[in-house]
Amino acid sequence: MSAILQAHHVEKYYGNRNNLTKALDGISFDVDAGEFMGVMGASGSGKTTLLNCISTIDTATSGQILIGGVDVTAMHAKALAKFRREELGFIFQDFNLLDTLTAYENIALALTILDTPHREIDRRTQDAARILGISDVLKKYPYQMSGGQRQRVASARAIVTEPSLVLADEPTGALDSKSARMLLERFEHLVEQRNATILMVTHDAFSASYCNRILFIRDGKLFHELVRGGASRKQFFDRIIEVISLLGGDANDII
Amino acid sequence: MTSFKLALRNVKKSFRDYAIYFLTLTFGVCIFFVFNSIESQQAIMDLTNGQMGILRLLNNVMTTFSVFVSVILGALILYANRFLIRRRKKEFGIYMTLGMEKGAMSRILVSETILVGLISLGVGTAMGVLLSQGMALVTAGLLGAEIGHFEFIFSSAAMWKTVICFGAVFLLTLIFNVFMVQKQNLIDLIYADRKNETFKTPKLFLSVFLFIVAAVLLGGAYFLVSGDGVFGVQTLGVAIVLGVVGTFLFFFSLSGFFLKLLQQNKRVYLKGLNMFVLRQINSKINTTYISMTMVCLMLFISISTLSSGIGVAKGLAESMEKNIPFDAGFLVNAGFTKDGETVRDYPGVDLIRAAKEGGADLSGFAKTYWTTRYYKADGNADMDRELSDMGPRFMKLSDFNTILKNRGVDPIALAPGQFAIDSGFDNEAYVEKLTALAGRAPTIRVGGEKLKTDASLLFQYALYVTQNSGMSPTLIVPDALLDGARPAADVLHIIYKGEGREYDTQCREALKGLPLPSGVERSLETGASVRETSSTATTTIAYLAIYLGIVFLITSAAILAISQLSETSDNISRYGLLRKIGTDERMIHRALFTQILIFFGVPLALALVHAVVGISMVNRVTGMLGTGSILAGSLFMALIMLIVYGGYFFATYLGSKNMLDREYARIE
Ligand SMILES: Nc1ncnc2c1ncn2[C@@H]1O[C@H](COP(=O)(O)OP(=O)(O)OP(=O)(O)O)[C@@H](O)[C@H]1O
Ligand SMILES: [Mg+2]
Numbered sequence: 001m002s003a004i005l006q007a008h009h010v011e012k013y014y015g016n017r018n019n020l021t022k023a024l025d026g027i028s029f030d031v032d033a034g035e036f037m038g039v040m041g042a043s044g045s046g047k048t049t050l051l052n053c054i055s056t057i058d059t060a061t062s063g064q065i066l067i068g069g070v071d072v073t074a075m076h077a078k079a080l081a082k083f084r085r086e087e088l089g090f091i092f093q094d095f096n097l098l099d100t101l102t103a104y105e106n107i108a109l110a111l112t113i114l115d116t117p118h119r120e121i122d123r124r125t126q127d128a129a130r131i132l133g134i135s136d137v138l139k140k141y142p143y144q145m146s147g148g149q150r151q152r153v154a155s156a157r158a159i160v161t162e163p164s165l166v167l168a169d170e171p172t173g174a175l176d177s178k179s180a181r182m183l184l185e186r187f188e189h190l191v192e193q194r195n196a197t198i199l200m201v202t203h204d205a206f207s208a209s210y211c212n213r214i215l216f217i218r219d220g221k222l223f224h225e226l227v228r229g230g231a232s233r234k235q236f237f238d239r240i241i242e243v244i245s246l247l248g249g250d251a252n253d254i255i
Numbered sequence: 256m257t258s259f260k261l262a263l264r265n266v267k268k269s270f271r272d273y274a275i276y277f278l279t280l281t282f283g284v285c286i287f288f289v290f291n292s293i294e295s296q297q298a299i300m301d302l303t304n305g306q307m308g309i310l311r312l313l314n315n316v317m318t319t320f321s322v323f324v325s326v327i328l329g330a331l332i333l334y335a336n337r338f339l340i341r342r343r344k345k346e347f348g349i350y351m352t353l354g355m356e357k358g359a360m361s362r363i364l365v366s367e368t369i370l371v372g373l374i375s376l377g378v379g380t381a382m383g384v385l386l387s388q389g390m391a392l393v394t395a396g397l398l399g400a401e402i403g404h405f406e407f408i409f410s411s412a413a414m415w416k417t418v419i420c421f422g423a424v425f426l427l428t429l430i431f432n433v434f435m436v437q438k439q440n441l442i443d444l445i446y447a448d449r450k451n452e453t454f455k456t457p458k459l460f461l462s463v464f465l466f467i468v469a470a471v472l473l474g475g476a477y478f479l480v481s482g483d484g485v486f487g488v489q490t491l492g493v494a495i496v497l498g499v500v501g502t503f504l505f506f507f508s509l510s511g512f513f514l515k516l517l518q519q520n521k522r523v524y525l526k527g528l529n530m531f532v533l534r535q536i537n538s539k540i541n542t543t544y545i546s547m548t549m550v551c552l553m554l555f556i557s558i559s560t561l562s563s564g565i566g567v568a569k570g571l572a573e574s575m576e577k578n579i580p581f582d583a584g585f586l587v588n589a590g591f592t593k594d595g596e597t598v599r600d601y602p603g604v605d606l607i608r609a610a611k612e613g614g615a616d617l618s619g620f621a622k623t624y625w626t627t628r629y630y631k632a633d634g635n636a637d638m639d640r641e642l643s644d645m646g647p648r649f650m651k652l653s654d655f656n657t658i659l660k661n662r663g664v665d666p667i668a669l670a671p672g673q674f675a676i677d678s679g680f681d682n683e684a685y686v687e688k689l690t691a692l693a694g695r696a697p698t699i700r701v702g703g704e705k706l707k708t709d710a711s712l713l714f715q716y717a718l719y720v721t722q723n724s725g726m727s728p729t730l731i732v733p734d735a736l737l738d739g740a741r742p743a744a745d746v747l748h749i750i751y752k753g754e755g756r757e758y759d760t761q762c763r764e765a766l767k768g769l770p771l772p773s774g775v776e777r778s779l780e781t782g783a784s785v786r787e788t789s790s791t792a793t794t795t796i797a798y799l800a801i802y803l804g805i806v807f808l809i810t811s812a813a814i815l816a817i818s819q820l821s822e823t824s825d826n827i828s829r830y831g832l833l834r835k836i837g838t839d840e841r842m843i844h845r846a847l848f849t850q851i852l853i854f855f856g857v858p859l860a861l862a863l864v865h866a867v868v869g870i871s872m873v874n875r876v877t878g879m880l881g882t883g884s885i886l887a888g889s890l891f892m893a894l895i896m897l898i899v900y901g902g903y904f905f906a907t908y909l910g911s912k913n914m915l916d917r918e919y920a921r922i923e
Contacts, residue, residue, distance in 0.1 A: 057835060077840075081834070081837050081838065081840060082837070082839070084835075084836070084837030085836060085838065085839075086837070088837070090836060092835075098531070098829055098832060099538075100531075100535055101531065105530050108525060109530065109836070111525075112525050112526060112527055112528070112529075112530060113527065113528065113836070113838045113839070118522050118524075118525040118526070119521075121521075121525045122525075
């Protein structure tokens with residue numbers, strides 16, 4: 001399998017010389033196409049920062065980030081916007097749907113800004129909605145939907161453009177366990193059936209247990225890596241809990 | 256004085272976003288000052304008593320309308336203040352969590368309001384003082400007054416009026432703000448910016464239905480006032496009510512209607528950010544349709560007053576000039592009896608002989624003078640009805656030709672059996688009516704003979720100096736036919752020996768004591784007196800039109816600008832999301848531009864349609880405007896619109912764009 005994302009020695013510093021925060025401290029890893037990759041770590045360990053650097057919302061201080069072989073740290077603002085809408089899909093913790101648009105329109109928006117022909121927009125929107133099991137809420141506005149439905153709409157928007165990489169920052173953070181499970185099953189389905197690549201930041205071992213592989217971060221550095229391999233989800237979950245206690249973070253924060 | 260410092264910092268900070276509000280306020284104060292300083296402009300003019308009277312009248316008219324203007328501007332200030340406060344709620348919530356007391360917050364707001372008030376009053380008045388120097392020259396020009404000497408004009412009366420009116424408005428704002436702080440509780444303030452997610456828009460099919468109703472109502476209103484012929488105040492009232500309700504429904508249903516319409520066309524709807532913009536507008540319509548209606552109606556008033564005001568003033572000035580064929584005209588005719596209805600019998604007066612008897616030395620000031628007699632001829636009832644309410648007056652051909660000769664025009668000839676018509680007034684609609692009449696080759700009966708006319712025998716000369724060129728034509732017939740006819744009026748025409756006010760004075764003096772039979776009315780009009788009346792009317796109309804037109808214009812433009820800017824600041828997170836999912840910068844700016852353009856463009860478009868209907872109605876009824884003056888008025892209006900309204904539009908767009916870009920730069 002080929003690497004769709006390659007991070008080489010990525011550093012991100014905040015502040016000045018006197019008061020320096022090394023949010024990312026020389027982190028390197030690869031993500032292969034078709035992988036469902038998890039990123040875990042204690043609060044403040046640099047997960048969101050990493051995701052923002054990959055998603056080009058933030059720029060790394062040094063290092064290289066290659067997506068599909070293209071170095072995004074060297075891109076200009078205009079090219080970045082184009083790259084973002086064509087190659088990346090985003091799922092945010094707080095849904096980030098437009099409250100003035102219906103579910104259908106929220107999903108379609110990702111395609112209209114790509115100047116996709118309208119017939120294709122309809123087909124692909126319906127398609128994405130079906131995969132995420134939200135075909136029956138397409139006419140509703142965000143305020144008329146449950147949290148889980150909203151997050152699935154946001155996920156549909158992220159995948160409808162068939163991006164090479166979907167980035168999700170704690171997508172289950174605001175969901176109850178039933179909705180979370182449903183969403184994670186959909187992600188699994190996306191990876192298996194559609195060969196999507198997902199990079200998901202999460203606090204929570206249960207969500208992480210759906211992944212193929214998990215990176216553990218501490219103080220901006222890669223601390224450990226877990227590969228699921230042939231293990232069942234329950235077995236994988238237990239291994240994750242083990243690493244978490246090794247990490248020494250307070251367990252409350254993680255579960 | 257920490258609250259003052261805080262206030263100063265806040266005002267500075269919000270100045271960037273609300274520069275438009277400050278500028279409008281300052282400009283409002285400036286305009287108010289300038290139009291209230293008219294009386295003091297006399298300082299640099301040499302005025303006759305008559306001109307002085309005009310200036311005083313003008314000043315009174317402006318003062319009266321200024322009350323109205325200050326109400327309008329006051330409403331604008333309160334409206335804008337509401338937006339400013341709304342944006343500050345969260346800030347106050349934070350102060351409150353930090354333990355600041357309500358009293359302290361009120362002090363901050365009070366200081367801020369006072370600061371804003373003082374700055375705009377100060378700068379506005381200063382600008383007004385400068386502007387009034389220039390306006391004095393314009394006033395002098397309009398009144399035909401000479402500039403005596405230059406001196407710096409400062410109107411303390413205007414200053415006091417400005418301070419009192421705007422002071423009262425700011426005081427009201429202040430009370431409102433303090434009241435608002437006192438009744439707020441922390442929870443509301445902190446969550447002030449949390450979006451209300453349960454906005455409701457009217458059902459789409461309802462929108463379509465209401466839009467059709469709106470179109471029907473507006474069409475009805477237009478139809479009522481565009482009907483030919485006369486209509487009463489009642490019809491006008493119905494038309495106005497239909498128009499207002501129609502406008503209201505139009506804005507209420509417009510966005511829903513277009514949403515529905517464009518949703519049918521997927522090619523357009525699913526293109527770029529079109530869907531986003533339409534939804535954006537549609538989601539706002541619940542809170543904006545009332546202000547949009549107000550803006551549209553104010554724009555309508557502004558457009559109408561600016562274009563027809565200037566047009567009427569120009570038309571009036573031009574037609575007045577045509578009413579002065581010679582230097583003076585002394586008209587005597589029958590007075591009314593006591594009941595005020597029936598006209599007395601008029602014996603006919605030989606004015607030159609009367610002058611001699613009264614000892615008036617006409618040749619002392621006149622180069623030329625002669626008289627003309629008007630006659631009555633009964634028995635042409637149907638013709639009378641068609642021509643005027645008063646019935647036509649007749650004139651001998653030789654008298655008419657004498658008048659033409661003195662105007663330097665070739666005399667006319669009448670073939671046997673012909674008569675000519677002089678409209679005396681070149682009002683387009685009236686001339687058109689007479690032309691149509693003459694084209695039908697009507698016949699009249701005078702002195703036992705039947706006479707005919709045709710379109711080539713229609714003339715439009717003013718026949719003597721007069722204030723009012725009413726719609727009463729003169730029929731010119733061969734001399735002999737009028738020999739036995741009853742006289743209707745006599746006119747003594749005078750051409751002075753030279754130019755200058757002294758001839759006017761002498762003429763008035765000489766004709767004052769002319770002995771006339773009892774029951775006879777006299778009136779002396781000279782070129783100067785006609786021009787004076789005309790300049791009163793033109794100056795008052797022009798100034799009032801500009802004053803009200805501009806106040807309404809800046810008020811409506813400022814309302815749009817402020818609501819759009821605050822709309823943008825509410826929408827920062829929505830635009831932020833568009834950026835995050837990779838929307839092109841240019842696409843976002845275009846969406847913003849489109850949204851603001853629609854909010855500025857739609858009320859203007861509807862107001863323009865209203866105005867075209869309204870102005871042509873006024874024109875048809877009063878017959879005041881010729882094509883030329885309509886064009887001049889419209890050009891003037893278009894220019895002002897382009898500068899002021901266009902300026903507000905671009906300032907709003909740039910302000911909104913900067914707000915978004917700044918926010919984006921902060922996130923990056
Ligand atoms: N804009 C910033 N300026 C300064 N420091 C920052 C900034 N953003 C993040 N940091 C710091 O960088 C470090 C990593 O933050 P980051 O948001 O990536 O953590 P995280 O792993 O996502 O935590 P959480 O699980 O709580 O979301 C933290 O110490 C944080 O204080
Ligand atoms: Mg985070």
